[in-house]
Amino acid sequence: MFTNTNPLTPKLSANYIHNLTAILADSTSNFGSTAFSYSISNEPATVHDLLLQKSDGTYALAVWGDQVVGETVDVTVNLPRLTTVSVYDVTIGTSPVKAFNNISSVPVTITDHAVILEFK
Numbered sequence: 001m002f003t004n005t006n007p008l009t010p011k012l013s014a015n016y017i018h019n020l021t022a023i024l025a026d027s028t029s030n031f032g033s034t035a036f037s038y039s040i041s042n043e044p045a046t047v048h049d050l051l052l053q054k055s056d057g058t059y060a061l062a063v064w065g066d067q068v069v070g071e072t073v074d075v076t077v078n079l080p081r082l083t084t085v086s087v088y089d090v091t092i093g094t095s096p097v098k099a100f101n102n103i104s105s106v107p108v109t110i111t112d113h114a115v116i117l118e119f120k
Contacts, residue, residue: 031055041076065110088116
């Protein structure tokens with residue numbers, strides 16, 4: 001049984017939620033959204049996605065899976081045009097773990113937690 005010796009130490013799940021909300025943070029909700037078409041190749045039923053848009057026009061695509069810890073699924077996110085993509089892992093922090101320039105498809109390994117792809 002795990003005993004936390006310091007009750008003021010945040011749990012890992014709290015850090016992950018903090019990272020997720022920091023990545024998705026926006027300064028205003030005063031904007032009009034625009035449609036964006038994308039697809040995910042090799043997407044099994046255990047992989048889920050949610051497209052969000054920030055007020056500056058930046059899109060944030062959250063992709064996550066229902067896999068057991070340790071299992072992975074490789075998918076490809078297909079975008080309709082060449083763009084710059086930053087990839088965030090909520091378990092690592094609030095800075096991109098990968099960045100791609102002038103691409104229209106992004107290879108993503110899905111594990112047991114969310115990955116955020118940010119692009120305009």
